[in-house]
Amino acid sequence: MLEAASELFAERGFAGTTIREIAQRAKVNVATGHYHFGSKLEIYLEAVSAQFAALDARLAVEGAQPSPEDLERLSRAAIESLLERQIRTMLEFLIGPPPAPHGAIMQREMCDPSEALPMMVRELVLPQKRKLRAIVSRLAPSLGSRELDRCCFSMVGQVFFFRQMLPILPLLFDLPALPASFVADTADHITAFALGGIAAAERRAAARRRARA
Amino acid sequence: MLEAASELFAERGFAGTTIREIAQRAKVNVATGHYHFGSKLEIYLEAVSAQFAALDARLAVEGAQPSPEDLERLSRAAIESLLERQIRTMLEFLIGPPPAPHGAIMQREMCDPSEALPMMVRELVLPQKRKLRAIVSRLAPSLGSRELDRCCFSMVGQVFFFRQMLPILPLLFDLPALPASFVADTADHITAFALGGIAAAERRAAARRRARA
C-alpha cells in the first residue's frame, strides 16, 4: 500500500492524489489507510519515510567512500574518477534507471515543503553533500567552507536540473527522445565542467589568499 | 483577478488552489471567473500567459544584448561581464527581488506539465538559452552544438537549483537567514565556476579535434 502511495504521490503530488486512487492501486479498501495510519497526511509521511529508508540502504552499499586518510593518499586522477562516480550515482538516484519515485517526490517537496522535507535533507542530502565536500576539498585545498559549499551546490544543481528538466529535455535539445547513454553522457559532461569550475574557484581563492598576504 | 490567480497558483499549485480562494482574494464572485474564462484550467492558462507576457516585456528591456557582429568585436573581459549580467538577470527573474510568481509557477510546471509549459519554454527559456549560447560560443569556439547546449544547461541548472533549494538553503548553509547580498554573491560564484567549466570544455573539445586530425 505504501508502495502504491509513493508512486501516486510522486506522479500527481499530495493534493492531486486521492486516497481512493491509492486504495484502488493497492487493491484494498479506502478505510484501510485510515485504520493503519490515521489520515492522508500520515499516509504520505509514512510512504515517503519508507521510500527513503529503503533508498538509504541502497546508497550506503553503492556509495562506499574511502576514509579521509585514504582520500589523502589517492592520486588526483583517482579523486577525479571518484567525483565522476559520485555524480553518476546522484544522477541515477534522481533519474533512474530504474525510474523510482524519489526524484519526483523530492522535487515536489521543494515546491510544497511538508514535515518530510527536513528528514529528506538530513538523511540524504547532507550526507551526499558531505561526501562531495570531501572530494572537492582535496581538489581545491584553498577553498573556504562557504566556497566549498557553493562548489558542491554548483554540481548538485546541475544534477538536479537535469531531473527537473526531464519533461522538456527533448524539446530543449531538439531530439525526438533521450538517448540510452543519456545518464553516462551527462555524468561525463558535468564532471568535466565541474572540474574546470573547481579549478577556477581554487585559482581565485589562492589569488585572494596571496593578495591578503 | 488574474493577478490573484497567479499568486495563488504559484503558492499552492493548480490542484491545491480553489477558485473560491481566487475569487476571495480578487474580491469578486466565484462565477465571474467562469463567465470570463470558462473553466479553472482556462483561468490558470490565462493567468500564466498574462504573467509571462508582462515578464517578456521586462526582460526584453533589461536583457538587451549586442548583435552577433558586435559580440565578435568585444573583448574577452567584456564577454565575461556580459555572462555575469545574464546570469544575474536569470537569478533575479527566478528569485527576485521583488518576489514574483514566475519562478514558483515554472517550478511547478516541471512537476506537472500543462498546456502552458511549451509556451513558457518557447517564449522564455529558449530565447534566454539562445543568448547564453551566443556568449558561450564566443568563449569556447571549438564547442560543438550539443556541447554548447550542455554548457548552457550547466549554467541555467545552477541558477534554477538555487531557486529550487530556496526553502532549505538556510538549512544547507547552516545559516539563520539568507544575506542581503545573496543574489549578487551567487551570480558572482556561478559566473566564476561556469567560466572555469567552459574553459575546461573548450580544452576538451580542442583536444578531441586535434586527436581527430
Place this chain on the structure above:
DNA sequence: GCGTGGTTCAATCGATCGTTTAAAATGCTT
C-alpha cells in the same frame, strides 16, 4: 465450537470541489 482482538469491508457522513443557473445590477444607446 465459540468468543475475542485485530483487520477489512461496503456504505455513508458532512464538507468542499468546479460548475451552472437565473435573477439582480450595471453600462450604454436612443
Place this chain on the structure above:
DNA sequence: AAGCATTTTAAACGATCGATTGAACCACGC
C-alpha cells in the same frame, strides 16, 4: 427615462473529497 446587452451576484447543482461507521471477516486460544 426606457430598452437592451453585458456583467455580477447569490444560490444551488452534482460530483468527489477525506474521514467515519458498524457489520463482516479472520486467526487463534480455550
